[in-house]
Amino acid sequence: xxERDVTGRLEALGSAAVPPPSDELMARFDGRRLSSRxxxxxxxxxxxxLLPAAAVAALLVGFVLISVHRxxxxxxxxxxxxxxxxxxxxxxxxxPARPGSTIPDGAEINVGPSGSVTVGGVTLGPGExxxxxxxxxxxxxAARQAIAAEWQAAPVSIDLEAHRTSRGVVRLExxxxxxxxxxxxxxxxxxxxxxxxxxxxxxxxxADRDSPEGSRYVVVVLDAQLHPIARSQVxxx
Amino acid sequence: xxxxxxxxxxxPTDERSLVERARSDAEAFASLYRAHAGRVHxxxxxxxxxxxxxxxxxxxxxxxxxxxxxxxxxxxxGFPAWLLRIAANEVTDHVRREARPSSARGQRALSLLVPVxxxxxxxxxxxxxxxxxxxxxxxxxxxxxxxxxxxxxxLDPADAAAALGVSPATxxxxxxxxxxxxxxxxxxxxxx
Numbered sequence: 001x002x003e004r005d006v007t008g009r010l011e012a013l014g015s016a017a018v019p020p021p022s023d024e025l026m027a028r029f030d031g032r033r034l035s036s037r038x039x040x041x042x043x044x045x046x047x048x049x050l051l052p053a054a055a056v057a058a059l060l061v062g063f064v065l066i067s068v069h070r071x072x073x074x075x076x077x078x079x080x081x082x083x084x085x086x087x088x089x090x091x092x093x094x095x096p097a098r099p100g101s102t103i104p105d106g107a108e109i110n111v112g113p114s115g116s117v118t119v120g121g122v123t124l125g126p127g128e129x130x131x132x133x134x135x136x137x138x139x140x141x142a143a144r145q146a147i148a149a150e151w152q153a154a155p156v157s158i159d160l161e162a163h164r165t166s167r168g169v170v171r172l173e174x175x176x177x178x179x180x181x182x183x184x185x186x187x188x189x190x191x192x193x194x195x196x197x198x199x200x201x202x203x204x205x206x207a208d209r210d211s212p213e214g215s216r217y218v219v220v221v222l223d224a225q226l227h228p229i230a231r232s233q234v235x236x237x
Numbered sequence: 238x239x240x241x242x243x244x245x246x247x248x249p250t251d252e253r254s255l256v257e258r259a260r261s262d263a264e265a266f267a268s269l270y271r272a273h274a275g276r277v278h279x280x281x282x283x284x285x286x287x288x289x290x291x292x293x294x295x296x297x298x299x300x301x302x303x304x305x306x307x308x309x310x311x312x313x314x315g316f317p318a319w320l321l322r323i324a325a326n327e328v329t330d331h332v333r334r335e336a337r338p339s340s341a342r343g344q345r346a347l348s349l350l351v352p353v354x355x356x357x358x359x360x361x362x363x364x365x366x367x368x369x370x371x372x373x374x375x376x377x378x379x380x381x382x383x384x385x386x387x388x389x390x391x392l393d394p395a396d397a398a399a400a401l402g403v404s405p406a407t408x409x410x411x412x413x414x415x416x417x418x419x420x421x422x423x424x425x426x427x428x429x
Binding site: 003013016018020 | 278292365419420
């Protein structure tokens with residue numbers, strides 16, 4: 001079978017002789033039978049009336065939706081009752097969180113190493129993250145766990161010095177990160193215990209009083225979203 | 238062989254005036270029917286291979302045409318192409334119905350169609366090709382309609398394109414694909 005065969009067979013079938021329609025079929029549509037079911041005359045006015053009416057209705061609905069949205073009557077948001085050492089990220093832009101400010105739906109709240117945020121009786125502790133959804137706070141995965149899992153991938157760019165004093169206390173000191181987007185520092189012991197949290201502009205030192213012999217430490221640099229962006233080398237005492 | 242009754246439609250202008258009158262005049266529609274019933278009936282018979290199916294399709298085509306005539310607009314191909322498009326749709330519906338005999342009700346209806354002993358058989362169709370019709374049933378309905386309008390209804394490409402509601406260029410593409418699809422189906426049948 002090829003295309004020529006197909007065309008030839010179609011043409012043969014199309015020119016095949018066909019017997020005439022039966023008398024019964026030919027008598028089926030005579031004027032007398034059809035006259036009882038004449039088609040209705042078209043109502044040309046339907047479209048000119050219905051289309052503008054539908055357009056006006058759609059415009060009204062649109063205006064109502066826009067005005068409701070502008071009034072903010074149904075736009076969910078939260079008001080910060082308390083905010084210390086925290087930031088709010090909206091559409092990728094981070095701003096400091098202030099008590100009394102209104103946070104829109106979808107914004108993310110990041111609490112710093114020494115801060116806290118209270119909304120609707122819910123308090124976020126240091127290092128915690130939450131997102132505003134439907135006018136309520138929804139805690140995100142604990143920042144502490146996230147940082148602990150991700151810090152090793154951060155580049156080593158600060159220097160950590162650690163030494164044990166005569167009283168068994170480990171003193172930790174580090175230099176400031178040269179990056180512009182530093183939000184704070186978290187000092188970890190190798191068992192993932194958070195030894196200290198420090199703001200970017202605060203004291204860059206900490207002490208660990210319950211330190212076993214041979215403990216290892218690292219300082220992780222966080223940005224406003226509490227993502228590790230740099231770290232120190234691991235120091236052992 | 239059925240000869241088309243052209244007594245009442247000798248010129249395109251006559252047909253046009255007849256169609257305009259038929260929008261509201263049953264007698265005028267009956268004249269159109271007498272002029273075109275043979276062509277629609279022959280088209281359906283060639284496509285379906287059965288007198289009974291051809292007469293059912295022809296009757297259904299003119300019933301739909303009678304109801305839809307007020308909406309008819311003159312385009313390329315005119316009234317015959319419009320009528321044959323309706324007939325092609327009716328053929329497609331018929332093929333679909335025939336392909337769904339699984340319900341109990343459908344089975345009972347089919348059992349009534351079994352030829353009765355002694356009933357007159359369909360006349361032999363010259364150039365009959367049941368395998369070709371069966372292959373047309375299996376390809377996409379749009380392809381089957383394009384091939385049917387072009388070859389079985391004997392519309393020229395421009396009128397067939399108008400009947401299918403596409404441009405001549407698009408129709409050429411559809412027709413080419415339809416022929417290829419039909420060729421594949423026929424090859425499959427040969428191989429089996």
